[in-house]
Amino acid sequence: MRQDDLQAALTLSTAVGWPPRIEDWVFNFSLGIGFVIEEEGRLLGTILGWKQGAGSTIGFVIVAQAAQGRGFGRMLTERMMDALGDGCLMLNATAAGLPLYARLGFIETGRTILQHQGTPFSVGLVPPPPGYRLRPLGRSDAGALAALDLQGTGLDRRPILDALLDVSEGVVLDRDGEAAGFSLIRRSGRGHVVGPVIAPDAEAAKALIGYWLGYRSGQFIRVDVRDDSGLGPWLDTLGLSNVGSVVSMIRGTAPGVTGPAHRFALTNQAIG
Numbered sequence: 001m002r003q004d005d006l007q008a009a010l011t012l013s014t015a016v017g018w019p020p021r022i023e024d025w026v027f028n029f030s031l032g033i034g035f036v037i038e039e040e041g042r043l044l045g046t047i048l049g050w051k052q053g054a055g056s057t058i059g060f061v062i063v064a065q066a067a068q069g070r071g072f073g074r075m076l077t078e079r080m081m082d083a084l085g086d087g088c089l090m091l092n093a094t095a096a097g098l099p100l101y102a103r104l105g106f107i108e109t110g111r112t113i114l115q116h117q118g119t120p121f122s123v124g125l126v127p128p129p130p131g132y133r134l135r136p137l138g139r140s141d142a143g144a145l146a147a148l149d150l151q152g153t154g155l156d157r158r159p160i161l162d163a164l165l166d167v168s169e170g171v172v173l174d175r176d177g178e179a180a181g182f183s184l185i186r187r188s189g190r191g192h193v194v195g196p197v198i199a200p201d202a203e204a205a206k207a208l209i210g211y212w213l214g215y216r217s218g219q220f221i222r223v224d225v226r227d228d229s230g231l232g233p234w235l236d237t238l239g240l241s242n243v244g245s246v247v248s249m250i251r252g253t254a255p256g257v258t259g260p261a262h263r264f265a266l267t268n269q270a271i272g
Contacts, residue, residue: 053156059270126210137170154255191220
C-alpha cells in the first residue's frame with residue numbers, strides 16, 4: 001500500500017458500509033504497514049498491520065463485493081502475516097471473516113468486542129472512585145500513559161500513543177499526584193471515538209468515559225469495549241447502543257498483562 005492508494009481504499013471501505021474518513025485512513029496507515037490487491041488498475045482489497053512490541057495487530061481487511069470468493073482475503077492476510085514476522089498476531093474478526101482466520105491458525109480468545117455508539121444527551125457527572133480525581137492530560141504525561149497502557153495490554157505501544165496524543169484530547173485519572181488511568185477522544189468516522197481507556201476498575205473507567213459523554217453532549221460518540229468490561233449495559237442506558245460485535249482472535253502466545261491497570265476500551269477495532 002502506498003499513500004496514493006488511500007483514496008481508492010476509502011471508496012472501497014465506503015462501499016462496504018464502513019465509516020472511516022480519508023483522514024482516518026491516512027492516520028491508521030501512517031502508524032503501520034499495508035498491502036492492496038489491484039487488478040487492471042482497480043483496487044480490490046486492503047489490509048493494514050501494526051507492530052506493537054512483542055505482538056502485532058491486523059485490521060482494515062476489506063475485499064470488494066464483486067471480488068469476493070476469489071481468495072483475496074486469504075492472500076492479503078498471509079502476506080501481512082509474513083511481513084509482521086515472529087510474535088503473536090491479534091485481530092478482531094467479523095462473523096464473515098472468522099472462518100478464514102481460523103483456517104490460518106488464529107484461535108478465539110473467548111472475548112468479544114462490543115461496538116457502542118449514539119448521541120448521548122444530558123449525561124450527568126460520573127464521579128471517580130474515592131481517592132481519585134480527573135484532570136486534563138498534559139504532554140509530560142506521555143511516559144506515564146505508555147506505562148499504564150503496557151500494564152493493560154502487555155504491548156509496547158508508545159509510538160502509537162504518541163501519534164494519538166497529536167490528534168486527541170485526553171483526561172487522566174489521578175491518585176496522589178500519580179496517573180492511574182486515562183482516556184482519549186478524537187475525531188473519527190461519523191463523529192468522535194473514545195479510546196483507548198485504561199483504568200484500574202470499571203467504576204474508574206465509567207468516570208473516564210462519562211467525562212467525554214458529558215463534555216460532548218449531543219454529538220455522535222463511539223466506544224468499543226470488551227464484553228467482560230461490565231460497561232455494555234451502562235453505555236446502553238446513556239444512549240450509546242450496542243450496534244455490533246467482533247470476536248477477538250490470536251495466533252501465538254498472548255502478551256502478558258501485568259496490571260493493575262486494565263484496558264476497558266480500544267483505540268479502534270483494528271489497532272486494539
